[in-house]
Amino acid sequence: MHTPRTGLLALTLALCAAGTQAGDIEKAVDYRQGLMNVYVYNVTAMGNMVKGKTPFDPTAFARHAKDLATAARLDLLAGFPEDSINDESDADDKIWLDWDKFQQKNQALRKESARLAEIAKGGDETAMKTQFKKTAKTCKGCHDNFKH
Numbered sequence: 762m763h764t765p766r767t768g769l770l771a772l773t774l775a776l777c778a779a780g781t782q783a784g785d786i787e788k789a790v791d792y793r794q795g796l797m798n799v800y801v802y803n804v805t806a807m808g809n810m811v812k813g814k815t816p817f818d819p820t821a822f823a824r825h826a827k828d829l830a831t832a833a834r835l836d837l838l839a840g841f842p843e844d845s846i847n848d849e850s851d852a853d854d855k856i857w858l859d860w861d862k863f864q865q866k867n868q869a870l871r872k873e874s875a876r877l878a879e880i881a882k883g884g885d886e887t888a889m890k891t892q893f894k895k896t897a898k899t900c901k902g903c904h905d906n907f908k909h
């Protein structure tokens with residue numbers, strides 16, 4: 762006798778849970794893409810100087826390096842709750858199958874960008890360019906494995 766009611770309740774709860782989840786996934790995707798956009802803004806500005814597309818300005822470079830390192834210290838992993846993929850996302854589900862490796866890739870960015878910010882304070886152009894390339898490689902290092 763109770764079965765139909767219970768069934769309906771279970772269905773309602775399931776739908777509510779699914780609704781919340783879609784909202785949560787959207788927030789997570791927005792958050793991590795937002796962080797990525799902060800990264801790329803700074804990387805592009807520095808990259809343009811490294812490639813000679815814009816004049817090399819050590820002060821501006823140092824500011825971008827500092828902002829990148831600061832952004833990289835934020836909790837990127839909080840933007841990747843388990844299986845949080847939707848139509849807007851280019852994330853690969855390997856992220857949750859190989860979470861340790863994903864974390865290591867994030868650590869690599871943190872380490873190299875912190876070093877870049879440190880080196881940039883010194884104003885040595887050659888050293889800055891070399892460390893910039895190392896830092897940019899950590900972006901690719903993660904994308905090649907975990908982004909479509």
Ligand code: HEC
Pocket residue numbers: 790793794795797798800801804849850851852853863864866867870896897899900901903904907908
């Ligand atoms: C630890 C892994 C990891 C690192 C490190 C990383 N990314 Fe990403 N990036 C991703 C993933 C995963 C996505 C796809 C996110 C999504 O669409 O859900 C992404 C997406 C992006 C996007 C697209 C954002 C959008 O609005 O769709 C840009 C731009 C980007 N990354 C730039 C960078 C730059 C620049 C760096 C280095 C400074 C970097 N990323 C470092 C994993 C990483």
